[in-house]
Amino acid sequence: MSRDLEGRFRDRSVARDLQTLADMIGIWCEGHHADRERRPLQSEASDLGSYRRRVRVCEECAGHLRYAEKRRALCPKDPKPFCAHCEIRCYRAEEAAWQRQVMRYSGPRSMWRGHFLDGLRHMFETFRHRRQARRTGSQNDESTGLAGNPDRGPSDRAPE
Ligand code: SF4
Ligand SMILES: [Zn+2]
Structure with a gap:
């Protein structure tokens, strides 16, 4: 792991x-x-102590989470918006689709499992983003959230 990624x-x-x-x-x-x-x-971030609580997941979900860890760590946006509201779309399309279904399922349930404020923030940000998109006539697809980038190859390269 590079020092840069470790720092992130x-x-x-x-x-x-x-x-x-x-x-x-x-x-x-x-x-x-x-x-x-x-x-x-088990992941690079968990080995570095990034998590206060380590979740239990199956190997398939662990693979998706390891991918998402790197995308978040290498995100060039600061402050980082919700990925659904980002024009870079650094995720591979299939990873974006997978994460979208996860968020749809887990988002509402997470509000009663320690993420109440995150849920409120998400609703507020989505409302604000939709209003802004209506004003500017943006083509950003709100219904799909994290859109994914079909041009992204299978590598784990950093967002440009
Ligand atoms: S989609 Fe945008 S906000 Fe999300 S991790 Fe990639 S660059 Fe950052
Ligand atoms: Zn699983």
């Missing part, structure tokens, strides 16, 4: 976002993969 994983705002992301994926995994073996997450 140790950043407080990155760690906070990673915890939220991991909790969402944990809720999804619990609801959809309860019959699978689910272990505490």
Whole structure:
């Protein structure tokens, strides 16, 4: 792991976002993969202590979470908007689609599992973004949220 990436994983705002992301994926995994073996997450960020709570996930969900960890750590936006409101779309299309379904399922459930304020913030930001998009006539697809980028290859390269 590069020193740059290591530093990003140790950043407080990155760690906070990673915890939220991991909790969402944990809720999804619990609801959809309860019959699978689910272990505490093993990843580069977890090895560096980025998580206060380590979620239990199956290996498939762990793979998605490891991918998302790097996208968040290497995000060039500061402050980072919700990915659904970002024009860069650094996620590969299939990862974006997977995460979208996770958020739809886990978002409402997470409000009663320690993420009430995150849920309120998300609703407020979405409302604000929609209003702004209506004013500017933006083509950003609100219904799809995290849109993904079909031009992204299978590599884990950083957002440009
Ligand atoms: S989609 Fe945008 S906001 Fe989300 S991680 Fe990528 S660059 Fe950052
Ligand atoms: Zn799972």
